[in-house]
Amino acid sequence: MNLTWHIVKKDFLRLRLPLALWTGLLLGCIIATEMIFSPRSLEPEWFSRQIGILSVLTFVSVVVCCILTAALALEDPLVGSQLFWVTRPISGGRLLAAKLLGAMLFFIIWPVVVSVPWWLWCGFTLRDVGAGAAQVMALQAVLVLPALALSALAGQSSRFLLWTLALLLALPAGTGMVAYYLPKDLSRDVIASRIDLAYAVGLLTCGTIIWLQYRRRRLAHSILAAAAGAALAVLIGFCWPVALAEYWPKDKSQLPGAENVSLTLSGASRQTKGDLHWVTLMFTANDAPADVSFLSGTVRVDFRWPDGTTLQLQGWVAPINPDYTARFRLGLPPAQPDPATEAKRAEMKEASRLRMLERGLKPEPPLPEGESLITHLGVPAELFDKFAIAPSVRVALRLQTGQAELLAEVPLKEGAAQTGHGARLKILKVEPVPPASPDKPANQVSATVITAQPTRMKFLQFLLVDRAHGTVIMEGASQIPSFRAAVLPVGVNKSPLRLNIPQVWRDGQWVGMPEWLEKDTLAAVTYRPNGGFDRVLQADRLEFVKK
Amino acid sequence: MNIIETTGLSHRYWSEFSLGSWRNEAVHDLTLAVPEGSVFALLGPNGAGKTTTIKMLMNLLRPTRGEARVLGVDSRRLGEREFTQIGYVSENQVLPLWMTVRQLLDYCRPFYPSWDRELERTLLRQFELPEDRRLKHLSRGMLMKAALLSTLAYRPKLLVLDEPFSGLDPLMRHEFVRGVLEVSHLGDWTVLVSSHDIEDVERLADHIGMVENGRLKLSEPAEALLGRFRQVELTGASFDEGLKPAGALEWARAGNLTKFIATDYVGEASERAWRERWPEATLRVTPLTLREIFITLARAGRQTSNGAAA
Numbered sequence: 001m002n003l004t005w006h007i008v009k010k011d012f013l014r015l016r017l018p019l020a021l022w023t024g025l026l027l028g029c030i031i032a033t034e035m036i037f038s039p040r041s042l043e044p045e046w047f048s049r050q051i052g053i054l055s056v057l058t059f060v061s062v063v064v065c066c067i068l069t070a071a072l073a074l075e076d077p078l079v080g081s082q083l084f085w086v087t088r089p090i091s092g093g094r095l096l097a098a099k100l101l102g103a104m105l106f107f108i109i110w111p112v113v114v115s116v117p118w119w120l121w122c123g124f125t126l127r128d129v130g131a132g133a134a135q136v137m138a139l140q141a142v143l144v145l146p147a148l149a150l151s152a153l154a155g156q157s158s159r160f161l162l163w164t165l166a167l168l169l170a171l172p173a174g175t176g177m178v179a180y181y182l183p184k185d186l187s188r189d190v191i192a193s194r195i196d197l198a199y200a201v202g203l204l205t206c207g208t209i210i211w212l213q214y215r216r217r218r219l220a221h222s223i224l225a226a227a228a229g230a231a232l233a234v235l236i237g238f239c240w241p242v243a244l245a246e247y248w249p250k251d252k253s254q255l256p257g258a259e260n261v262s263l264t265l266s267g268a269s270r271q272t273k274g275d276l277h278w279v280t281l282m283f284t285a286n287d288a289p290a291d292v293s294f295l296s297g298t299v300r301v302d303f304r305w306p307d308g309t310t311l312q313l314q315g316w317v318a319p320i321n322p323d324y325t326a327r328f329r330l331g332l333p334p335a336q337p338d339p340a341t342e343a344k345r346a347e348m349k350e351a352s353r354l355r356m357l358e359r360g361l362k363p364e365p366p367l368p369e370g371e372s373l374i375t376h377l378g379v380p381a382e383l384f385d386k387f388a389i390a391p392s393v394r395v396a397l398r399l400q401t402g403q404a405e406l407l408a409e410v411p412l413k414e415g416a417a418q419t420g421h422g423a424r425l426k427i428l429k430v431e432p433v434p435p436a437s438p439d440k441p442a443n444q445v446s447a448t449v450i451t452a453q454p455t456r457m458k459f460l461q462f463l464l465v466d467r468a469h470g471t472v473i474m475e476g477a478s479q480i481p482s483f484r485a486a487v488l489p490v491g492v493n494k495s496p497l498r499l500n501i502p503q504v505w506r507d508g509q510w511v512g513m514p515e516w517l518e519k520d521t522l523a524a525v526t527y528r529p530n531g532g533f534d535r536v537l538q539a540d541r542l543e544f545v546k547k
Numbered sequence: 548m549n550i551i552e553t554t555g556l557s558h559r560y561w562s563e564f565s566l567g568s569w570r571n572e573a574v575h576d577l578t579l580a581v582p583e584g585s586v587f588a589l590l591g592p593n594g595a596g597k598t599t600t601i602k603m604l605m606n607l608l609r610p611t612r613g614e615a616r617v618l619g620v621d622s623r624r625l626g627e628r629e630f631t632q633i634g635y636v637s638e639n640q641v642l643p644l645w646m647t648v649r650q651l652l653d654y655c656r657p658f659y660p661s662w663d664r665e666l667e668r669t670l671l672r673q674f675e676l677p678e679d680r681r682l683k684h685l686s687r688g689m690l691m692k693a694a695l696l697s698t699l700a701y702r703p704k705l706l707v708l709d710e711p712f713s714g715l716d717p718l719m720r721h722e723f724v725r726g727v728l729e730v731s732h733l734g735d736w737t738v739l740v741s742s743h744d745i746e747d748v749e750r751l752a753d754h755i756g757m758v759e760n761g762r763l764k765l766s767e768p769a770e771a772l773l774g775r776f777r778q779v780e781l782t783g784a785s786f787d788e789g790l791k792p793a794g795a796l797e798w799a800r801a802g803n804l805t806k807f808i809a810t811d812y813v814g815e816a817s818e819r820a821w822r823e824r825w826p827e828a829t830l831r832v833t834p835l836t837l838r839e840i841f842i843t844l845a846r847a848g849r850q851t852s853n854g855a856a857a
């Protein structure tokens with residue numbers, strides 16, 4: 001091990017200056033991202049330019065990483081008959097161990113070490129740091145492995161650059177050729193499996209080449225292995241028939257306490273629009289633990305009609321209003337409704353119901369108490385009319401659950417910022433939105449919010465919180481930002497929010513809630529998956545309302 | 548005991564320019580033995596196959612046929628243990644030129660349990676190498692000296708020098724040879740040195756091997772070689788080539804002087820036989836230097852191959 005380490009130290013001595021340059025590039029990416037939190041201008045052009053700078057820095061750092069990996073390998077080349085190390089007491093196995101250790105330290109671990117302080121500065125939890133490190137290391141390994149294999153084959157830098165260029169041209173050309181000849185009706189899962197497998201074969205081939213070159217130094221064998229790998233990848237691209245997702249182990253864990261959740265089938269409807277036909281099923285969940293939210297799930301429904309016709313449909317199920325556990329996480333007191341406002345709302349609702357009855361329309365029934373979930377299932381056109389007759393139904397659900405986590409909560413003021421548990425939030429600007437007409441009162445303000453969060457955090461919800469009255473208003477999500485940048489694993493979003501000023505009924509008119517801007521806060525919440533549960537529901541006869 | 552033994556060693560390489568003969572044989576059926584403790588000079592003109600042979604011995608090239616054993620191990624299986632006892636210096640070797648002399652020595656040292664710091668210091672002094680200068684800034688002679696130092700300092704059992712004198716000016720050659728001679732008494736090693744010029748190694752070698760067109764022409768102790776080659780001059784008459792003794796080379800007549808080189812001289816017995824063959828001639832027998840033997844054999848080899856080609 002000492003001698004292996006000795007070779008690594010020699011390589012570091014050789015590459016220390018280029019490594020410092022590369023570290024500078026990594027820091028440059030971080031600084032360019034940090035600048036987004038204190039932008040010189042809120043104009044979209046400034047953000048576009050910043051994205052441009054980040055893209056260039058990221059691209060250059062990737063290229064430099066590949067070149068440095070090659071330089072590490074070519075420090076002790078494997079091709080040729082004038083090699084220094086071969087006539088020294090250095091075995092191929094030891095050299096391979098040294099190069100892998102060096103590549104691991106310089107190009108896989110070092111970027112994580114450089115970035116961790118920044119991740120912590122962005123509010124990453126230890127779990128986020130661990131997951132981010134794994135993400136960066138996996139990505140770096142995917143970069144390093146082919147560069148190492150190619151340089152092991154090339155033996156000299158000019159040939160490495162030439163072959164890299166050739167590979168960069170051949171990859172899209174090969175992928176394009178395979179894509180061109182793919183049958184149009186091939187399922188997405190099979191295509192995804194082919195892509196995944198082709199990549200896996202590519203990486204495996206790289207590993208094989210590295211092993212062969214370092215252990216045997218038989219260039220012809222290694223080139224044969226490379227050709228075999230490429231041929232196998234193309235063959236998989238053309239012929240692989242199976243969707244691997246079907247064989248992937250599925251999460252079957254049962255959330256503790258899930259047996260107490262009551263889940264009922266609360267409504268069914270059928271709808272058609274043009275050539276599209278679908279049925280909608282509504283479910284209502286009650287008695288879920290206070291801190292558990294329903295995130296999404298899968299559903300498989302078997303329909304059976306009295307004439308023996310059967311139909312099986314599969315789809316996704318999602319909650320209609322996913323924020324109800326945020327109250328729990330925010331520690332809000334029970335909502336204290338304003339009596340005058342509630343009375344006016346009830347009056348307006350009743351007036352609306354009467355108007356619909358006058359027009360002969362059936363008013364929407366109120367949603368049942370509890371959490372509502374919905375699924376839309378596409379129906380073959382020839383079977384759509386069957387739903388006029390109530391079928392028996394068997395529904396198998398797998399629901400994913402999560403816990404709301406409060407990431408940050410700041411006063412609704414310009415410059416307000418907080419680094420929370422897993423994210424960082426800053427309000428860049430707050431300004432009133434001019435009313436639609438001069439005679440109407442302003443009822444909206446716009447806020448420009450910048451957030452930094454782990455890229456794997458798929459969902460970030462903004463909430464306008466009124467702690468005085470215990471109310472929460474959902475105000476948009478970071479899924480639709482106006483600007484998005486990522487220096488893995490940190491994703492930075494600029495989200496424009498339109499905040500509705502809470503309205504109250506006073507003296508016969510709607511007015512903005514007094515002092516709301518001073519008292520309300522903006523909270524960022526995410527939902528971290530914590531498990532799920534399975535449930536089977538059955539109905540002997542389910543009526544589908546036509547809409 | 549032999550440190551190096553080859554049996555039927557051959558190597559073919561892909562020819563880049565010749566489509567007709569798609570592979571050329573650089574070394575053909577070479578059987579050679581280098582005795583322990585000897586200084587073995589592998590001689591031959593440029594392109595004779597010396598470097599290819601040495602590269603096969605050092606596992607830098609794989610034999611296409613035959614076998615080589617170095618320190619008792621198949622050359623294809625030479626490992627870390629064997630290379631701690633082998634020193635290899637070649638004019639072609641790609642050294643880590645970015646290192647300083649000091650860094651090269653610091654890098655090499657931990658790999659050799661037998662590294663002798665005292666010898667390293669002695670050689671540094673003798674070779675007058677600037678420790679802090681990068682290898683890429685050294686002259687060719689200095690570079691070879693640095694390479695030699697990094698191989699001598701661990702007192703290898705076998706020292707292989709492949710054309711170490713190429714590209715060196717006469718002064719540098721002299722210094723290099725002196726360097727090798729000076730250190731030769733410091734260790735008990737076997738040396739295999741290849742060269743296309745006998746002059747470089749005649750002061751060093753005690754065993755001679757000659758390679759030509761990939762084939763081994765001779766391999767024997769220098770003393771035996773010097774002993775069996777003689778320049779023979781016959782004066783007093785003109786003698787017909789038909790009376791040339793077997794094994795004689797470079798038969799030449801000029802007036803009443805006839806000359807040839809005997810390759811199987813065995814002392815008094817040979818001289819007696821010649822006197823009986825040419826009783827009217829005055830006989831003058833003079834020994835040859837290794838250089839003269841080398842040139843004679845090279846010339847004879849060229850004539851043979853020209854004849855075969857014709």
